[in-house]
Amino acid sequence: MPKHIFISPENRGAPHGPYAGHPGVYEREVCLRIARYTAEALHRRGFRVTLPSPHSGMAARVNWANRNGVDYYLCIHTNAGGGTGAECLYYNHPASIKANRLVYDRLTRLYPSQRGLKDYSHFYENARTRMVSCYAELAFHDNPKDTAFILSHERPLAEALCQGVCAYFGLDPAEG
Ligand SMILES: [Zn+2]
DSSP, rough: OEEEEEEEEEEOOTTSOOOOOOOTTTTHHHHHHHHHHHHHHHTTTEEEEOOOOOOOHHHHHHHHHHHTTTTTEEEEEEEEEEESEEEEEEEESHHHHHHHHHHHHHHOOOOOOOOOOOOOOOSSHHHSSSSEEEEEEEEESSSSHHHHHHHHOHHHHHHHHHHHHHHHHHHHHGGE
């Protein structure tokens, strides 16, 4: 049985998440594209992947994942509030800390960050998912240097996410 990965990109549309320096670009569309690339990369490595409707809510996503044998729940976001680089938000359980560390490690090979991992056990998609969860904030969409990086590295970011998932399951990402 292939491992089943559920990908949950940002679902709030414009005006949420405007991209600094890129009028008309918003978090949802960028995270959805990266989620699709991540799904492609995971498929190539033999995973089963579910990507929900872009407009579906968190409760529907989590309920579906909990009822359909999902092994790993991957949230994809870009950040705001002043800062730079990736951070990953774990549920306080060794499995989630491991999953987030492996993804963070791959993301920071692409773009520097000093932000590290943070305990966000209270986030709905961390608290209510019954499987391991990883909550990746790829970089800051209110920082023009970060948005330039994100928009020019959508496929490498997806590959980094995929490699983090592969590493969690002990798979060599090179053998895809
Ligand atoms: Zn978001």
